[in-house]
Amino acid sequence: MTTSTHLLARRRFLPLFVTQLLNAFNDNLYKNAMVLFVVYSVYNSEAEEAKFSAIASGLFILPFFVLSALAGQLADMRDKAKIIRTVKFCEILIMVCGAAGLVLAWMDQMTEAVAIPLMLAALFAMGIHSTFFGPIKYAILPQHLRKEEVLAGTGLVEAGTYLAVLGGTILAGWIPVEWAAACVIVTAVIGYITSQEVPAAPPAIASQPLDWHLLRSSVTLVRNTMHDACVFYAILAISFFWTIGAVLFIQFPPLAKNVLMASKEVASLFLVIFSVGVAVGSMSINSLLKGTVSARFAPASVLVMGCFVAAFYFVCRAWPAPESAELHSIGAFIALPLAIPLLLTLLGIAIAGGMFVVPLYAFLTTKVDPSQAARTIAANNIVNSGAMVGGSLLAVGLSAAGVAVVDQLLLSAAMCIVSAWLGQMLYKAECAQLPA
Secondary structure, eight states, X not given: OOXXXXXXXXXXXXXXXXXXXXXXXXXXXXXXXXXXHHHHHXXXXXXHHHHHHHHHHHHHHHHHHHHHHHHHHHHHHSOHHHHHHHHHHHHHHHHHHHHHHHHHHHTTSSIIIIIHHHHHHHHHHHHXXXXXXXXXXXXXXXXXXOGGGHHHHHHHHHHHHHHHHHHHHXXXXXXXXXXXXXXXXXXXXXXXXXXTTSOOOOOSSOXXXXXXXXXXXXXXXXXXXXTSHHHHHHHHHHHHHHHHHHHHHHHHHXXXXXXXXXXXXXXXXXXXXXXXXXXXXXXXXXXXXXTOOOOTTHHHHHHHHHXXXXXXXXXXXXXXXOSSSXXXXXXXXXXXXXXXXXXXXXXXXXXXHHHXXXXXXXXXXHSSOGGGHHXXXXXXXXXXXXXXXXXXXXXXXXXXXXXXXXXXXXXXXXXXXXXXXXXXXXXXXXXXXXXX
């Protein structure tokens, strides 16, 4: 029995794995159902569509930047299992509001005045929900798993997350929006039920007063985390990686519709392939490293990712001009001469990205004292979210300046060089800490 299979058969891991899987599934079902409906059924302008996609991404990310310090303090100073159950109950209430917005949009009732603001408010609330859940799903692993199981557990969580993204994305692109509204509520309820089975995870330190000053606590948290060189470079590398990811995910829906003339099902397929690729990369790097937490393959992985992004750009640039305004179905799209090369380059981006980022997350939980693990993840989330908001603003600015969505792909490719440098600095710091 492999370590991964062994973990999936244990109560100390399985309920958490299923709960976070349902969380990722619901996030992406709701977010993609909303974005795809608005892009394909409300707006008819590439600039407006890219702007809405960026605003939605920014609203979801913003709470990570503002509230992660508080979330990290709570997770390290309170029982993590109890926090999980609280946030999963709140998810039910949030999804009721989000579903109401989806139904109003489907009925074409007050779409821009009420439905879209309501949907965006629910997305913002889900960002808050994920801010408090995020530090726990990684920080709880060293508490419930043995040291040699942490990398496998992290890889499973990461792979499960992206397979859940896969499921949510498929449904969002294929089922009617009113069905999506019902599904997000049902999923939230199931997630609350599975959270009841997560074993207790009491704090490793005595309870301390919470610092409710959000700015001060955020600055203090990041500063206190950055003293370890490995953690410092891991956070910077992860953050830059997700800046690239933010730009790419913002580009996908408008690029699919306006450049590739693809239906929302094809746009969904793009995200599906990306999710499968990251899951494959997550599991592959665990096999290569054989359970050892190391950034050995990080620089090469992200450079390969950059090459695939550049290849994706050139395929998009070579895409034939549309003969009509009709959008391609999946069957018609796959039949196009450049479709398979396009999908393969996208898959390559995702596999290389998964191989790059998974060991970096393991650094954050294995290189610090267990009593500091959640706050380390929270500090990472603060820096990550700031970088991703920056990426979202950059995408909005480039679109406003008239830079075509397809040309923005070159920026993402170039940014991979910086990520490779950060990965190399992390590996050097890792080697420097090895015993002589």
